[in-house]
């Protein structure tokens with residue numbers, strides 16, 4: 001199967017957010033996004049097409065040969081806009097563990113090793129279980145409570161729950177940061193994340 005890819009779509013880097021923060025892994029960035037956030041500044045424009053096997057081969061090339069943990073982090077745009085099964089099979093054939101990042105606007109039961117959900121609109125948030133969830137106060141004008149009232153904690157099943165300050169042009173929004181700090185202090189089952197890759201200056 002052929003997939004649309006963004007510019008510089010396959011690269012080895014350091015995960016900067018949430019539970020796998022600090023782990024080195026190969027990012028695969030699929031183009032396109034059906035979510036339609038009002039102030040999206042993510043460059044998910046299509047730059048090229050590649051087959052599942054070509055993507056897996058390129059991921060293998062950029063992954064150091066002595067890497068014990070061979071993670072691929074599939075992201076977008078919104079990767080669940082595409083049929084991911086051929087890509088997952090091709091990556092598995094190259095012995096990769098697979099993480100998938102999604103806005104959760106579509107129910108998915110993908111056979112991945114790590115499912116990371118970051119909802120962008122409470123009304124469209126469908127995927128209510130996974131390994132981690134990240135809520136970003138201020139994103140698209142929504143508050144943490146907007147998201148939590150859509151899906152209260154006891155109606156979701158995430159191993160790890162994070163709030164993360166909104167970051168614009170590598171600057172954390174002060175109101176969003178304050179909301180995160182107040183929230184985690186009042187909710188001990190939630191943790192604070194941030195976009196550390198911005199501060200480390202890695203992609």
Ligand code: SF4
Pocket residue numbers: 033034035036037040041042044076077078103120
């Ligand atoms: S989900 Fe992400 S990439 Fe898609 S429109 Fe929203 S901010 Fe942009």
